[in-house]
Amino acid sequence: MSAYADLMAHQRETEALSHVAMRLGWDQETVMPRGAAAQRAEEMGVMEGLLHARRTDPRLGDWLERAAADDPAAEANLRHIRRSFERTARVPARLASELARVTSMAQGQWAEARAADDFPAFAPVLARVVALKREEAAALADGGDPYDALLDDYEPGATAAMLEDMFGALRPRLIALRDRALGAARQPSALSGTFDPDTQMGLSAGIARTFGYDTARGRIDRAVHPFSSGSGTDVRITTRTDPADPFNCIYSTIHEVGHACYEQTIDAAYLFTPLGRGVSMGVHESQSRIYENQLGRSRAFTGWLHGRMEQSFGALGMDPEAFYGTVNRLHRGYIRTEADEVQYNLHVLLRFDLEREMIAGRLEAADLSEAWDARFEADFGYRPPRAALGCLQDVHWSVGLFGYFPTYTLGNVYAGCLATALRDDLPDLDAALAAGDPSPATDWLAGRVQVHGGLYPPRDLIARACGQAPSEAPLLDYLEAKFGDIYAI
Known part of the structure; x- marks a missing residue:
């Protein structure tokens, strides 16, 4: 040989x-x-x-x-x-x-x-x-x-200095957009009611298949913290349920399906080789976030989802347009995975800074809870009332995933670039999404990103898919346009 x-x-x-x-x-x-x-x-x-x-x-x-x-x-x-x-x-x-x-x-x-x-x-x-x-x-x-x-x-090839520059450009525009939206006269209403957890799981499983998740090569279970695991022909996801918040289950499922579809779509010839898995966590997160947000929270798709939810749970007391605002509503909260699109990255930036301090030895584990609460108050204007809503909410540091958190925001940046290119190539996408069919978009992502697995370095892969180098600008432009419309600001 x-x-x-x-x-x-x-x-x-x-x-x-x-x-x-x-x-x-x-x-x-x-x-x-x-x-x-x-x-x-x-x-x-x-x-x-x-x-x-x-x-x-x-x-x-x-x-x-x-x-x-x-x-x-x-x-x-x-x-x-x-x-x-x-x-x-x-x-x-x-x-x-x-x-x-x-x-x-x-x-x-x-x-x-x-x-x-x-x-x-x-x-x-x-x-x-x-x-x-x-x-x-x-x-x-x-x-x-x-x-x-x-x-x-x-994220091979990334450095903290590079990310600090990118995150520094994101922070002021995100904070300004949040403050303008929360101070606007138009405020979408919150969803109210009690939603059976088993019905949530059934609805979410159907939505997972709608987005292309192959349950013959995977399964959906419940966990404290939703995640995706595996590659090739065995790719499993988990989600969670809250009787008062069906969006938690639905959008956690769509998010994890984005990860899972990436792994299921990689060229089968790459199985059991280094190319047989996602090339980086930033690229992986780009798939989960674009499935969840640019597709799953779009006006067109939420119009379809509104009908499915009323079939499952009965009348929601709002029309599809109001429902679109409710799905995308900005809100106070403590939990990263439940944060709205505008504030989500502020949660990540907090973690990025704190974990750098811990690795550098400037912050000890015993002092983390107080440091977290102080930083959260500085970024969001209020303090977590208890540790479960603060520094204990994420599993990552307990399992040693230091350096992982910033890839969440990098994934959002990549998703912004991909969504812009995707929309340019698929001008009629909204008609398909309104019919509950995201396949034109997921097929585009499969061919441009997912099938390649680890073949190309992360930034090269995104540049090849989009036709230009990754930048935070498309994400910020998308958020300002979307929430400017929803909040009439």
Whole structure:
């Protein structure tokens, strides 16, 4: 066999094992018995140790030196494997296993602390996670910026300085738009009533299929924090229900379907290779956000959704145009995943700044809750009344995902660029959306973005799809036009 063939045979087994590890994580967040947490932590630690050993196998260096690529896919595979080999080799096996073990335990402790609204109970394990991530960041950075080293796991090529410039351009226009909308004379009404959770799940499952989610290769379950897991022919999503807020379930489902459809659409030839998954979390988030917002919250689609909701729940007491305003209504709130489009990125920017402070050692885990509340008050004008609505609301830091949060806003930026290009190419899209058929848009995204998997670097992929380099301007222009219309400002 050639060096490239040997390398890819080894990689295929590594990718398969990583899928098994993902399935363990899915099980832990959905159906695993609570009493199994300690055992699962050991299992996850052992699995990560095995994966780390495979990703640092000395033969990889020899194969990479001798392997030759004869097509773009092979070139991309070599790029991904070389990057992973070089990064993983900097992290001691002991540290990789300990991170997997501690974060598996921390996830369960976070869920219990969140339910009990008890940050002090969670702070010690968070401090342990932060200490391990600082150690990992220092090893990965190899003298460079530690936070950038962690960010590179989720958005290759991005830096905190680059994102700081982009986020700095977003913040003032988002705040100005929010303040103008909330001060406007026209204010959409909130949805009121009680909405059966099982009916919500049935409606959301139908909407998931409408957006192209293949349930023969996936499933929908409930979890505390909605997420998508898997790739290829096994891509699972979760959602959550609230009897007073069916939009939480509907739009969480659409959001996760965007992630899942990306994974289900990647070229089948890439399965069990580095190209067989989304190229970055920013690109991944662009798919979930464009499904959820530019498509799912559009005037055309909400007109169709209004009819489906009345079929499921009875009369809503408003016409389709008022319903469109209700779906997109700006509102005070504490939870990132429930935030409106205008304020959502302000939630992300808060997390981006705080986690940089923690990795840099300028903010300790024990002080996080107070720092969060102070920053939230500065950005939103009011303080969270309890930790479950503040720093305990997200699972990410408990499982060690430092550097992940900024990709949410980067995904929104990418989605703004993609939506502009998509609308230019599909001038009749609203007619299809009004009939409950988003397939012209999802097919466009499948061909421009999703099928390629990890073939192109993230920013290159978006530029190829849109015809220009990514910029925050299309997102801001879209938000100002949409909410200027809704609020008559």
